[in-house]
Amino acid sequence: MRTDAFALRHLGPRETDLNEMLQTIGVDSLDQLIYETIPDDIRLKNDLNLEAPMTEFEYLSHIQELGKKNKVFKSYIGLGYHPTCIPAVIQRNIFENPGWYTAYTPYQAEIAQGRLEAILNFQTMVIELTGMEIANASLLDEGTAAAEAMALLLDVRSREQKKNNVNKFFVSEEILPQTLSVLQTRATPLNIELVVGNHETFDFSTEFFGAILQYPGKYGQVYDYAGFIAKAAEKEIKVAVAADILSLAKLTPPGEMGAAVVVGTTQRFGIPMGYGGPHAGYFATKEEYKRSMPGRIIGVSIDANGNRALRMALGTREQHIKREKATSNICTAQVLLAVMAGMYAVYHGPKGLQYIADKVHASAVTTADALNKLGVYQTNSAFFDTILVKADATKVKVIAEKHEVNFFYPDAETISISFNETTSVNDINQIIAIFAEATGKDAFAVNQLANESMVPENLVRKSAFLQYDVFNNNHSESQLMRYIKKLERKDLSLNHSMISLGSCTMKLNAAAEMLPLSMANWNSIHPFAPVEQAEGYQIMLKKLEHQLNVITGFQGTTLQPNSGAQGEYAGLMAIRAYHQSRGDNHRNVCLIPASAHGTNPASAAMAGMEIIVTKTMENGNIDVEDLRAKAIQHKDNLSALMVTYPSTHGVFESAIIEITNIIHENGGLVYMDGANMNAQVGLTNPATIGADVCHLNLHKTFAIPHGGGGPGVGPICVNEKLVPFLPTNPIIPTGGSKAITAISSAPYGSALVCLISYGYIVMMGAEGLTNATKYAILNANYMKARFEGHYPILYSGEMGRAAHEMILDCRAFEEKGIKVTDIAKRLMDYGFHAPTVSFPVAGTLMVEPTESEDLAELDRFCDALISIRKEIEASTKEEENNILRNAPHTLAMLTANEWVFPYTREQAAYPLDYIAENKFWPTVRRIDEAYGDRNLVCSCAPIEAYM
Structure with missing residues (x-):
């Protein structure tokens, strides 16, 4: 066994676990399980054509060498992006800490x-x-x-x-x-x-x-x-x-x-x-x-x-x-x-932010004064951090780049220089020297920053800000480190236990994938730096686009969208542009199955489309005949179908090729929502099922961490028809020959975290990626087999298999007064984050284990839900003071002198043996949602101020 193979570390189940899991499912082999899960007519016949995988050590050496191709110049480009001093206490304790970056969106607030x-x-x-x-x-x-x-x-x-x-x-x-x-x-x-x-x-x-x-x-x-x-x-x-x-x-x-x-x-x-x-x-x-x-x-x-x-x-x-x-x-x-930016304000406080702003302004004023003395005149009558000077832009650019300095050049006679908190007096003297050389004059040095202000008196801020304790009590590193740790202890993340969120794919975010994000030659490049200074980025991003093309079967990719929903929008806008290029301006009808992700219709509405909802059958599949009827009815105006595959119900629908053919026959294109792409990689792909475009959630399938609700990256991959319409950027052109305007601000969106997905694919390789898909399906079907007899499974494929996720039907428990929310809150007492609650069907739990979880963790989670099922069985509708309805149970409850509940403290806190070894305590009891909406407070002011 190759112990240096990255895939071995990424995949949870061990080789020795395989037989037990297959036996529980009731199949003889992993190949049999895949055959019974994915329709044969959409299975790929060949392996993914990707380079041989690297080990972690090889990858980190590779990415360091590639990073050296990026030239980190002093950046005064501005335009909304600035070099910044990242406080080390924040970098180490938040940015590089899985306790912060592997958490999920705070839907389970407790x-x-x-x-x-x-x-x-x-x-x-x-x-x-x-x-x-x-x-x-x-x-x-x-x-x-x-x-x-x-x-x-x-x-x-x-x-x-x-x-x-x-x-x-x-x-x-x-x-x-x-x-x-x-x-x-x-x-x-x-x-x-x-x-x-x-x-x-x-x-x-x-x-x-x-x-x-x-x-x-x-x-x-x-x-x-x-x-x-x-x-x-x-x-x-x-x-x-x-x-x-x-x-x-x-x-x-x-x-x-x-x-x-x-x-x-x-x-x-x-x-x-x-x-x-x-x-x-x-x-x-x-x-x-x-x-x-x-x-x-x-x-x-x-x-x-x-x-x-x-x-x-x-x-x-x-x-x-x-x-x-x-x-x-x-x-x-x-x-x-946002957490990092907020913590920056906590660390510096109002006086620190004022000091930084004053220093940045003083740097701009000092440089403007010095350049005026050189005869290089500054034209802004009032400014904060950016000066605009008149000089020969071509000549200055050559000299500046020789000194590894980037300014911005609006036209041939104008130069924009934006200052930032990293700017020093030495940097100012370098700028003076560059302009002295360009104008043929003698350079001189400044020794200190100017005191005068270029902000008119009527625009100087008079009001106080950030007066709350949190912004004034955490200015030493010890104070901030302990504050960050205090908050981290209140949050359940992947570094504590699995997060089995259906549709959200909370897989391992490997440390080797994350390390390059802290490397200066990757994280210090301005998005509008000349492309020749970002050679390492250009190579990495093009390779990632190629990898995603291979995986999806498509011909073009844009990495610009900053989220899955933004990817949906980008895909629909590309379809819209395609139809308009053919004179089909009237094609604006978008068919969306009733079971679709809610962002699908929202994205279609934003893309200016008329939304027609198609029916879903009792077994959870798309009603093909209803879809056909509506496609024919709207054939003159049909623009697109939005379809999630495998479906939101966790099933590979066998009629998918028939469905995509119906759309094409009636003049539309097919948009595939890639939320469940982690059940396809290496086994099938969007091109094979007949899609024209898909978005990919890099923060799901391709290992970018969820970060408590972001960052996300939602690139779109497209076929040849749509390649010309991929989006561009006004400063660094990207996209196709008939590119639509920008989807997000930066040319390549959130380029830094694309390193994570690049590393994941490079280290997994074709076999590793395919095995990740197989093991995701294995883990899901193992859990499904364990839950059967305890929870009804709402939908299955034609051979009784789940894809990578399944829906547990909890609606019948309401007869005992137990709602699905009660189960979600009780899971906290067992040390787990709840699966996806009431989506896509109200009163259900959608469970997705991912390939990263090992057998012991799968069993712990299954044991927890089965134990909760027994607690439900013991409940009665009349019993208000109930172990489930009172969940979660906090440490304060368990250590209080008074115990007024009809069950023991041990039953509340330690219902199964494994919990005692690694107990996670929710810090608040169940939250009153209605009270919060009636009394909306969204800042640090104490709640008494609003009551």
């Missing part, structure tokens, strides 16, 4: 209190710095956040004024170019007319529902927008402001100017540039718009004892519940990055 507090801090930071009333728990990036602001303002205007015919949106020409491109993409299918122009000459026509401004402007000019916002308000035009988060420590917040929405990125709060991401976007607005707000809000509520407890608020806003009525399809948020 075992996610640490993460929830960390992102409540993030929300508070955003609210305070922007001067707004409410913020969400992060968005994907600044461009996406701006597009969400546009959608919110349209939704608010149409609901408030009933003026659905008002469709113009003003965009200041000062907006970041990548933000404009994302706005163009998102505006087109919603019939929003973008009007780009100078805010100082805007005519405030009543045809406009909203506007967006950049603060400071893209090349640094700081404007006073109070007058613009006031005039807009007179015409019932609401204004969004895209604001640099660090500048708000020094500049008047947009909220104090009357802005309706403030958006941006928190990248410069201790997050590496990483060639474009991942970074947490931010979104803040007025409380009156909370029902239109995209993404997630963390709110303060109370638990069963009346103690303060945190949870995700306003559940009915979740886009997968709104479906085709959604105004957003946000699913992933960049939680891990």
